[in-house]
Structures are given as structure tokens and as C-alpha cells.
Amino acid sequence: xxxxxxxxxxxxxxxxxxxxxxxxxxxxxxxxxxxxxxxxxxxxxxxxxxxxxxxxxxxxxxxxxxxxxxxxxxxxxxxxxxxxxxxxxxxxxxxxxxxxxxxxxxxxxxxxxxxxxxxxxxxxxxxxxxxxxxxxxxxxxxxxxxxxxxxxxxxxxxxxxxxxxxxxxxxxxxxxxxxxxxxxxxxxxxxxxxxxxxxxxxxxxxxxxxxxxx
Numbered sequence: 001x002x003x004x005x006x007x008x009x010x011x012x013x014x015x016x017x018x019x020x021x022x023x024x025x026x027x028x029x030x031x032x033x034x035x036x037x038x039x040x041x042x043x044x045x046x047x048x049x050x051x052x053x054x055x056x057x058x059x060x061x062x063x064x065x066x067x068x069x070x071x072x073x074x075x076x077x078x079x080x081x082x083x084x085x086x087x088x089x090x091x092x093x094x095x096x097x098x099x100x101x102x103x104x105x106x107x108x109x110x111x112x113x114x115x116x117x118x119x120x121x122x123x124x125x126x127x128x129x130x131x132x133x134x135x136x137x138x139x140x141x142x143x144x145x146x147x148x149x150x151x152x153x154x155x156x157x158x159x160x161x162x163x164x165x166x167x168x169x170x171x172x173x174x175x176x177x178x179x180x181x182x183x184x185x186x187x188x189x190x191x192x193x194x195x196x197x198x199x200x201x202x203x204x205x206x207x208x209x210x211x212x213x214x
Contacts, residue, residue, distance in 0.1 A: 001036070002158055005074035007151070008066060009039045010092045012056030014136040015080035015106075015143060016041030017048060022147040030160040031168035031204070037151060040065045042088040055088065062092025073100040078150070080143055081105070082135035084112020093117045106146050108139040122146055162187070167206040171199070180205045188212040 001007060009019025020039030026032050042061065043052025055061070066077065077096040079089040084107035093103045093114055105118035108126055115121035124146065126138040155161055160168045165187075171177050177199065184195035187209040198208040 001076070001154060003074055005076065006035065006069070006071075007037045007154065008069070008071065008075060008077045009037075009080060009147070010042075010062050010066070010077060010089055011040075011080035012042035012047075012086050012088050013051065014140045015082060015086070015089075016043075018140060018144050018147060019078070019080050020048060022144070022151050026151060026155070028170045028172060029166055030155045031170055032155070032160065035069075038069060042086075057087050059087045059091035060095075062088050063095035066092065066096070071096070071099075071101065076102045076104065078104045078106060079114050079118060080107075080147075081112070081114055082108045082139035082143070084109040084114045086114075089114055090117065106143055108135065108142060162206065162209070165205070167209065168204065171203070180208075184208050184212070 009023060011019050020041055023037040023039035026037045027034050040062065041047045042058065043055030046052055047055055077092060079093045081089045084105070090113055093105065094117060096103050097117065103118045104120035104122060105114040106122045106124070107115050108124050110123040110125055115123050124142045126142050129135060129137050129139065131137065165183050167183060169176060169180070171180055181192060181195045181199050183205045184198055185192055188195065190212070198212055199205065202208040202211055
């Protein structure tokens with residue numbers, strides 16, 4: 001990632017939607033371009049809101065979807081499947097490995113096929129669902145936690161966070177502008193008015209703090 005590679009999530013149904021959710025939160029939270037973390041779902045964007053019949057059974061489709069982004073061996077593919085046996089995800093991971101791409105898998109079924117295929121298996125045993133087979137519940141919740149850990153740890157490692165502050169967040173509303181101003185106050189030990197002026201001048205918390213320390 002530090003060399004320009006990207007992080008791709010692939011999944012079907014709830015798992016696919018959770019990958020898209022995590023990817024969509026990276027630009028506003030960490031100020032990264034949309035194309036650095038990408039979520040793909042079986043059935044395409046239509047499947048985000050409405051289930052697409054048989055989409056998850058298309059073994060070759062994930063690689064077709066990834067190729068639309070000119071995926072290469074600097075990228076990473078994370079397959080997400082509660083059962084660990086979703087054909088769309090299995091096919092995507094297999095094709096990624098054939099092309100020398102680092103792979104990981106998130107599953108709630110230890111020993112599942114995707115865990116055996118991936119270079120880095122992440123197996124979360126949450127036990128039986130309250131509603132049998134409804135993996136949007138415990139499995140989905142655990143997947144979201146793991147996705148948050150992966151992306152947040154990555155953003156911390158590449159310097160998009162300072163301490164525990166989102167210094168690269170997009171200042172897209174008054175609440176976030178106020179939060180950013182307070183981060184600057186704390187970081188530079190200055191009053192609100194001066195911090196607000198610095199933020200307005202530099203357009204980002206990180207740039208304002210860096211300028212204030214010079």
C-alpha cells in the first residue's frame with residue numbers, strides 16, 4: 001500500500017456490502033482517494049440494495065470485476081464470506097493468487113475453502129446464528145469489526161492518523177470543522193479563534209498543525 005498498491009474487498013450479499021461500507025468510509029475519515037480501498041460485490045452495484053439472483057455462484061466474475069481496475073501484484077485482495085464457500089469469492093482469490101497477488105480471507109467457518117486458499121486466513125468462530133443461516137447477524141457483525149481493524153490499522157501505519165486523531169478527515173460539515181479546530185487547539189495549545197483561522201487557511205488539520213509548529 002505504501003508503494004501505491006490498493007486494497008480490494010470482494011464478497012457477496014452481506015459480506016460484499018460490508019466490504020463496500022468499509023471502503024466507502026476511508027475517504028471521509030482518512031482523506032484517502034476513493035480508488036485506494038475498493039469494495040466489490042457479486043452482482044455489481046445493483047446488489048448493494050437488492051439481491052441479484054445467482055450472482056454469488058459466478059466463479060469467474062470476481063476476477064472480471066477486479067480486472068476492470070487493472071489489478072496487479074502491488075495490490076491485495078481480501079475475500080469475505082461467512083460460510084467460506086462462496087464461489088464468487090473462491091474464484092476471485094484463486095485467480096488473484098495465480099497472478100501473484102497477496103490474498104486474505106475473512107470467514108466465520110474455520111477450515112473453510114477460502115481460508116485454505118488465502119495467504120492470510122482470518123477465521124472468526126462466532127458460533128451458531130440466533131436465526132439459523134442468517135449470517136448478517138453475528139457473522140456480519142464480526143466481519144465489520146475485522147474490516148474496521150484492517151483498514152484503521154493500515155491508515156495508522158501509513159501516517160493518516162496522529163495520536164488518536166483523524167487529522168486527515170474531510171471537513172465536509174460544520175461538526176467536522178469544529179472537531180478539526182479543536183484538534184488544532186489541542187495540538188498547538190492555542191485558542192479556538194486562532195485554530196479556526198489556521199484550519200481555514202490550510203484546509204486540513206494535519207497541514208494546519210504542521211504549519212503551526214514551524
